[in-house]
Amino acid sequence: MTDPDVHTLTGPYVLDALPSDERTRFEAHLTECTFCTTEVAELRQAAVKLATQVSTPPPPALKANVMAAIEDVRQLPPQVPVAASTPKPQRFARRSVLALAAAALAVAAAGGVAIDQYQDRSAAERANQQMAAVLAQPDARTVHGTVEGGGQATVVLSTRADKSVVVLRDLPRLPKNRIWQLWMMDPANKATSIGLSTGDITQLVNGSTTGMATFGLTVEPKGGSRTPTLPAAAVVPLA
Known part of the structure; x- marks a missing residue:
C-alpha cells in the first residue's frame, strides 16, 4: 500500500x-x-x-x-x-x-x-x-434470513425511497453452470428479478421495493431465469 x-x-x-x-x-x-x-x-x-x-x-x-x-x-x-x-x-x-x-x-x-x-x-x-x-431514510428497516445450505441474507430497505440494500454472505459454492438470482415478490407472489450473483455481494437496489412483501434467493441456470426456480434457497419476509 x-x-x-x-x-x-x-x-x-x-x-x-x-x-x-x-x-x-x-x-x-x-x-x-x-x-x-x-x-x-x-x-x-x-x-x-x-x-x-x-x-x-x-x-x-x-x-x-x-x-x-x-x-x-x-x-x-x-x-x-x-x-x-x-x-x-x-x-x-x-x-x-x-x-x-x-x-x-x-x-x-x-x-x-x-x-x-x-x-x-x-x-x-x-x-x-x-x-x-x-x-438515512426515516422508514429504514432491516430484515434477516438464512440461506439453504449455509449463509445469510440481509435486506436494509426504505419504502419511502423505493431503495434497498441486499447483503449476501457465506453463500455455498455453486456449480459453474448455476448462478444466484435475487428477487422481490409482491403480496400476490409475483416475482421481479433484481440481479444475479456468483457469490457473496453487497448490492444497492434502486426501485422494486415499494409494495413488495418478500425477498427471495434462488439457484438458476447461468444467465438467470424469467421466473424463480423453486424451492427457493432463501425467502425473507420484508414486513
Missing part, C-alpha cells in the same frame, strides 16, 4: 475487513502514526455505541448528521505533513463520517457482517455512501 493509502484504512481496520497482510502492515503503521491511532480509537467507540443499539433503528439525528456530512465529502487521502503538526480537523471529521456510516451498516446487518469491498477502496466508498443513504 502507498503512504497516502494507508491513512484511509482506519474504517476497514475497525470493522475487521482488511486482508491479513494489509492488517499487519496497518498495525505496524499505527505504532508511529498518532493521527490514525486517534481515529481508530474514536471509531471503535462509535462502533461499540452502535452495537448496543442493534435491535433498534439508528436514531434519526444520527442518520441526518451522517447524510449532511457525506454530501460534502470528496474522497481524497488526507494531507499528512512531513513534520509533526495538528491534522486538519475538517478532513478528519469527514473521512470519519464515511467510516462511521460503514460501521452503522455493519451493525444493522446482523451485528457483524464484514464489508469486504475495502479491497477495492473506490468501490467501497461509493457503496458506503449508497448504503448510508438508505439507512
Whole structure:
C-alpha cells in the first residue's frame, strides 16, 4: 500500500475487513502514526455505541448528521505533513463520517457482517455512501434470513425511497453452470428479478421495493431465469 493509502484504512481496520497482510502492515503503521491511532480509537467507540443499539433503528439525528456530512465529502487521502503538526480537523471529521456510516451498516446487518469491498477502496466508498443513504431514510428497516445450505441474507430497505440494500454472505459454492438470482415478490407472489450473483455481494437496489412483501434467493441456470426456480434457497419476509 502507498503512504497516502494507508491513512484511509482506519474504517476497514475497525470493522475487521482488511486482508491479513494489509492488517499487519496497518498495525505496524499505527505504532508511529498518532493521527490514525486517534481515529481508530474514536471509531471503535462509535462502533461499540452502535452495537448496543442493534435491535433498534439508528436514531434519526444520527442518520441526518451522517447524510449532511457525506454530501460534502470528496474522497481524497488526507494531507499528512512531513513534520509533526495538528491534522486538519475538517478532513478528519469527514473521512470519519464515511467510516462511521460503514460501521452503522455493519451493525444493522446482523451485528457483524464484514464489508469486504475495502479491497477495492473506490468501490467501497461509493457503496458506503449508497448504503448510508438508505439507512438515512426515516422508514429504514432491516430484515434477516438464512440461506439453504449455509449463509445469510440481509435486506436494509426504505419504502419511502423505493431503495434497498441486499447483503449476501457465506453463500455455498455453486456449480459453474448455476448462478444466484435475487428477487422481490409482491403480496400476490409475483416475482421481479433484481440481479444475479456468483457469490457473496453487497448490492444497492434502486426501485422494486415499494409494495413488495418478500425477498427471495434462488439457484438458476447461468444467465438467470424469467421466473424463480423453486424451492427457493432463501425467502425473507420484508414486513
